[in-house]
Amino acid sequence: MKRVLGIETSCDETAIAVYDAEQGVLAHNIYSQIELHRQYGGVVPELASRDHQQKIVPLLLQTLVEANINIDDLDGVAYTAGPGLIGALLVGATFARSFAFARDLPCVGVHHMEGHLFAPMLEPQPPTTPFVALLVSGGHTMLVKVLEFGNYEILGESLDDAAGEAFDKTARLLGLNYPGGPEIAHLAEQGDATRFEFPRPMIKRPGFDFSFSGLKTAAMQAFMATEQDQQTKADIACAFQLAVVDTLSLKCQRALKATGLSQLVIAGGVSANQLLRQELHKMTKKLQAEVFYAKPEFCTDNAAMIAYVGYQRLVRGQREPLNFNVTARWPMSELV
């Protein structure tokens, strides 16, 4: 087992990658459907499925060319088996499983969030297990103790909105585009950090759970009480981002202390946030710990992380049978 093909179609990105155990990611491509769905104000599942089907083959062929390998050079296949949109997942899974069947290659389904969790492993200086991981994406916010590959303990998670979701909802409130995270971060650069002060939800409570819906509401109430001019928007973006980052940082600090571990991994779309990275650098430095994250293109949905996790599962002998399945809702806690 050396080279694994990764296929990701869980939502609105078609992604293909080839991971090589010795050389790392040989090539990867991501095709985003954001434009396709923009006019509908959200992802239309049927359109997403149809588009994945059209893009998957050209993207695969292009990736093989860029990786400078032939189909014969692949030793295994990995695909995202969930969580995500059922129809979209089914396109990638059916293609991947059939491709592997026809070539008699081992094949494995991968949990999308486990992919995110290990995306920082693709960096030149990766973390080593055990570590604490903060998973922050559009659908998840959780703190996980990673003892070794495949052995996870969930320390805490969001009781309502995910951090990315809170970014997106607040962005919509401020009239910004989807995805809202980068837009808020950009606007916050012009903001006055002292004008508004938003709550840091649940920091007084013990434990590692999060809650972001109250913060979103606080931002909305503050916004409604003003003229809603451009400067106000920037000030709210600034205060909102600060409150999210502070909260995340504090819980991470708590998790590092409680576990006695000295490596913190951040992963998922929100881990691309610059302020979050800065704050976590400062915080971990004080604890003589270290923070790790993926390069920006591997923070959001991609297939390199799927190929990597697939490789790890395949070398451990895991195989998806011919009666493969995909799962729209698949809690991390059920991952074995």
Next chain:
Amino acid sequence: MKILAFDTATEACSVALLNDDKISECYEEIPRGHAQHILAMCQHVLDEQNCQAQDIDTIAYGAGPGSFTGLRIASSVAQGFAVALNLPVIAISSLQALAQAAYEQTQNASVLAAIDARMEEVYFSYYEFNTDKQCMQEVIVDQLCAPELAPLPDSEAKQYCAAGSGWHIATLQQRFRNCISQTIPDCYPRASSMLKIAEQKYTDGDYLTVDKIHSMYLRDKVTT
């Protein structure tokens, strides 16, 4: 000549292998879960003929119209095989496959094929047996229409076999009552019937390269 054919456009899920002159088939009617069954079925027909996937010369898939998810399962399998084995691919209309299955069952050379498209519409077409090609050929193009607007035949002289789930719809039956001699609403497209069509298409050079594999949804309005 080895052809692997499969169809998942309707409740029926089927795979067939033509191995020179021998045929193996797996056929099941299941409400869902076609994706979970199809590869095991492929394995089964290959094993039965002592063949390997690598021995296949071409694949034929049910391209639609039919259930959206079903169509994508068949075309994803087709894509997977075609890329993996560098094979030409034959897209077959599910209505043509249905008409062929109806012909094989009834020997009636004229078939009105109709698949229930939900939302008070049907996927509909006419097919006739062609003696040169030795299989059913379309008389009009496959279409999506309301049962009460399905195109009537030019004359009432000919008597048709009405095949497919669309004929469970009373309006459709009523509209065609004068030109139907036989109704088989529980007839589905099936892979073994696709083999004849596939052979003919292959001979005619009517096949696709992998980048051209697609589904014929017919219904393109999927948002409100």
